Amino acid sequence: MTSSLLALQIVSDPLVLFLSGLSLLILFIWYFATESDRRKRNIGSILVLGLCTLCILALIPPSKTLQGGIDIVGGSAFTLRVQPNVDPDTNEVIPLTDRDMDNAIETIQKRLDSAGTGDLSIAKSGDDTIILQMPGMEPEAAEEIREILQKVAKLELREVNPQSQMLAKQVYDGEEVIPGFKAYKHEGVNREGDPFTEYLLLNNRTAIDGADIADAWPQTQGTDHQVGIKLTGAGGEKMTNLTKDMTAGSDRIAVLLDDVVITAPVVQTTPLGKNFVIQGQDSFEEAGTLASQLLNPLENALVIDEERTVSPSLGEAVVKQGITSAAIGLAITAVFILIYYRTAGLIALTALAVNSVLIFGAMAMFGFTFTLPGIAGIILTIGMAVDANVLIYERLREELSSGKSLKTAIDTAYEKAFSAIFDSNTTSLLTAVILFWKASSTVAGFAVTLTVGLLGSMFSAILVTRVLFRWALDTGALKNLSLLNIFRSTNWDFLGKRKAAFALSTLLFLAAVGGFAWKQKDALGVDFTGGSILTFTFPQDSKGVRQAEAEKALQDLDTESKPIIQEENVPNSGELLTIRCSTADTTRIEDTLRSAFPVLQERTPTLDRDTGKDTGKTNYVVDASTDTVSATAGSAFLINSSIALGLGLIAILIYISIRFEFSFALGAFVAVVHDVVLAVGLVVLFGGELSLIHVGAILTIAGYSINDTIIVFDRIRESLLTERGNIKDLMNQAINATLSRTLLTSLTTITTVAILAIFGGAALRDFSTMILVGLVVGTYSSIFVAAPVVLWWSRGKGRNLRREVLDASLAGETAANT
Incomplete structure (x- = not known):
């Protein structure tokens, strides 16, 4: 047995997975329960190695275990x-x-x-x-x-009323009503090949239906293609009861398929038995398809x-764009971390590598599918893992500056950073779960990878780096730590600028809302309004079709709405031509463009995916991909997305209210709403269209905004508990203390997302652009919106913010001790 097959068998065995998971859970609980540093180090090491081993086994071989959407x-x-x-x-x-x-x-x-x-x-x-x-x-x-x-393929046999010829037309036109009967229009071709139209009055009661079919098969009689039908025993009895009292040569039975009369033959002998035929199929293949459908009828219609x-070529181009942009962004981040944090940065990068193994291993182990939004989710969660490391290291810098030993400084830094990391990641998890539960399947992949990535990033930032530090200290490999310090201590009066900040935020808020109100329906993409997007993917070495050329080719085509055409040159992937149009026009637009341009007419042999042999079929060299959404579905997507956003914001408000005081919850809520509205409004104002993937982007912005805000709030709460002085001064001091972390994490994440927006192609650009705007706005709001709202609310209500924090802390300690 090969190693890959053995690995696949191990991770696919439910008992092995259960016992492995249970063992790791016990180790995880033991790690946090024990007080011994040496025991923590050893248990943590076993836990990390065990998880990594399980995930690596789940990944073997990657070509089979990683499923692509x-x-x-x-x-x-x-x-x-x-x-x-x-x-x-x-x-x-x-x-x-x-x-x-x-x-x-x-x-x-x-x-x-x-x-x-x-x-x-x-x-x-x-x-x-x-x-x-x-x-x-x-x-x-x-x-x-x-x-x-x-x-x-709902088959029905119904009795034709003997007075059908006299009454059916009047009933069909609404001039007569015959209780228990309904009129149908029957169109067909007679034996001479001439078309005819007749009206039939049929019994409302179905005599025989699809459940009575025992078998169906295609057959040919001369030039007539038919479907032979054999009824079950119960169906044969129904047929006998239906026809036993009929008059041969005059009475008729109508055969309906999906409530359309396809034939209405005269009964030639009575009574009929189990076998009969359905005539009128255009080909033997069509008869075969109908026979298959009759054997598997849908009891409920589908829309x-x-x-x-x-197309595979578009998927390949998209993956190349995503991987290239992600590699560039993460490489820049890695180099920065190594230069800025040196040895500690090397430990952080090792933890990030473990985080990546955990993400991909979990995706493979549980059979989750990788989608394009999912790739974006992975990139973002790795950025959030960097954020957690930066938070710990900035705390570590402060502790070392206060004169503490390296071991004490590391322990204190982790202890103080834990609550902020836990709270910020928990709020992001809440939004990810709500997104998965309520939003469309289009962004479900994003929600899955975001959830898996957040759990992995918390594990790697809190446990993996801690274990590595313990080993480095215990073995003597780390005796001192040197950290670069570009953003030195500041003492700016941020809260003193709150009136100017409120004025700026109000102006931007009104501009964002006004831009959305001005564009109205034009601000919504196909996902919400309904319609189609047709995309031609040109190979890298071929000349594409220009936008002006396509517009000229389509100018005389009669369409329901004017098609919107865009061209894009994607680095290292070729060119794309995208047409947004009405769904009814999609096929005609594709046919017109293919007829107008020789490059769109070229075909290539199709090879079997498994054997690589020629199948005898051909496909277009330039593939066409389509994305079609009905207007009804678009409306439902819009409603569900709005509900998901609303529930996400409410969940954040409730969580912050539990973990902090209401003043802080209100400040966080206002900041999140501020960031979401500005990100959406500014993107729309500058020509963007909202799509389903933007729902994920908006909730990501909310998570990032809360992440940053909680870290500032956590430091404000700490200052109020441990220091005396004017509340406004203490809040300013807390914002200044976290400023380096805010700027560092924002810059690294913004760099990664900006590269994703530049090199990610159209598929990732809209998503990345909105997050990019949200990150910039969120960094601003955590300093100039959230904290000022807390101060304003506490003063407006005549409350002592320090007393509220002290009371809440005392209540928490009392609850923990009882």
């Missing part, structure tokens, strides 16, 4: 909404049940398996939504899959709310 490997994805049925007698809607959803998922699985679609992932989301993903599917197959999904088809 369709935006990375290419493929198709559909968001399907299951429709409730209507009672034919009362016209009342029948509520969906869990059984309805399970039946729909099972039917989709069987249909697509019979169509040979290969790997697919089907998951239920909410009460009426199904998420279907098919990585690796070629764009040309999406149309066929769409038809397979939307075909209910496609969202459809994404990503």
Whole structure:
């Protein structure tokens, strides 16, 4: 057995995973329970090595264990909404049940398996939504899959009223009402090949339905392609009861498929038995598809709310952009940490490497899928891990400056930094969980990696670096520590500038709100308004189609709305041509552009993904990817996203109120709302459009804003508890004390995100730009908005802020001792 197979078997065994997880949990609890430094060091070492070993085993081999979403490997994805049925007698809607959803998922699985679609992932989301993903599917197959999904294939046989010829037209036009019967329009072609139209009056009661079908198969009689039907025993009895009293040669039975009459033959013999045929299929393949659908009928209709088809070349370009920008940003951050913190920086980078192993290992172990937003989430969480290390090291600098020994200074720095790290990461976790629970599946990957990354960053920053420091001290490898200090102690009167800051914030707030009000619907992207985005991906060595050329080619095309065309040159990845248009126009726009430009007509042989052999089929050299959202789904996404944002802000307010006093909670809440509104409004004001991925960006901004604000508040609370003096002066002192940390972490994170925005391509640019604006605004608000609101509120209510902090601290100590 190879090492990769052995590793795969170990991590896939539920018992092994359970026992390993239980052992690591016991070690984790033991680590924090023990008082012995030597024991902490040894337990921590075993814990780190155990987790890393488990994660590395889960990653072997990476090509099989790391699953890429369709935006990375290419493929198709559909968001399907299951429709409730209507009672034919009362016209009342029948509520969906869990059984309805399970039946729909099972039917989709069987249909697509019979169509040979290969790997697919089907998951239920909410009460009426199904998420279907098919990585690796070629764009040309999406149309066929769409038809397979939307075909209910609900077969019904109904009795035709003998007076149909006289009454059906009047009933159809609404001139007559016949209780128990409904009129249908039947269009077809007679034996001579001439089209005809007739009206039929059918019994409302279905005599035989899809549940009565035992078998269905395609067959050909001469030039007529048919579907042979064999009924079950119960179905045969129903057919006998239906036809036994009919008059051969005159009475008729109508066959309906999805409530459309496809044939209405005259009964030639009575009674009929188990077998009959459905005629009128255009080809043997069409008859075969219908037979498969009849064997797997949907009991509830499906509506496609969202459809994404990503070409492999676009996915490859996106991954290259993301990895390149991430590597550049993280390399710059790593070099800065090494230069600024030296030996301590080396320890921090080792912890970051462990953090990366934990993130990727957890993603592989639990089968989470990597998506483009997920990659952005990983980059951001690594930035937050750097933030935690900077916070500890800046505390360490202060303790060393006060004359403490290296060991005492390290212990004190970790002890004082713990609460700020815990609180800031917990608020970010709250927003990530709410995002995963309430927002669309498009950003679920971001929420997953953000959650995994936050847990990993807390572990690496608090435990891994501490263990490494303990080993360095105990072995004598670290006897002194030298830290660069660019941002030296300051004594600026930040709170004295609060009126000017409030005036600036009010002006920016009004501009942001005004920009959104001015643009209104134009501020919302396809995700919220409905529509399609068509993207052509040109290879790096080929000449793309210019925006002006595409606009000229489409100028005479009659479209529902004017298409919006953009071109983009992506470094090291080629060129992109993106067209935003109405969903109804997507196919015609693609066909028109392909007809107009030879570069879009070139085709290449398709190779089998497993064997590499020619399949005999060809695909376009320049792929076309589509992202389609219905207007109904867009509205639902907007509502759910707004709820997610609202719940995130409320959760932050509640948590800060519990951990701090209400004055601090109010200051944090105002700062978060300030940052979110400004980030959204300014991006929109300067031409951006809001999409679903921006929901993740907004909650990330909220988390970062709270992160920074909590660290300032934690220092203010510490100053109020330990020092005497004017409250305003103490708050200024706390802001100055945390200023170096604020500037350092903001600059490193801003650098990483800025590079992501510059080199990440269109797919990551909008997301990164909003976070970039939010980081700048958040750094400003933690100093000039949050703390001034705390001071203003406490003074306005006539409260003594120091007394509130002392009382809360005393209450906490009393609760801990009882």
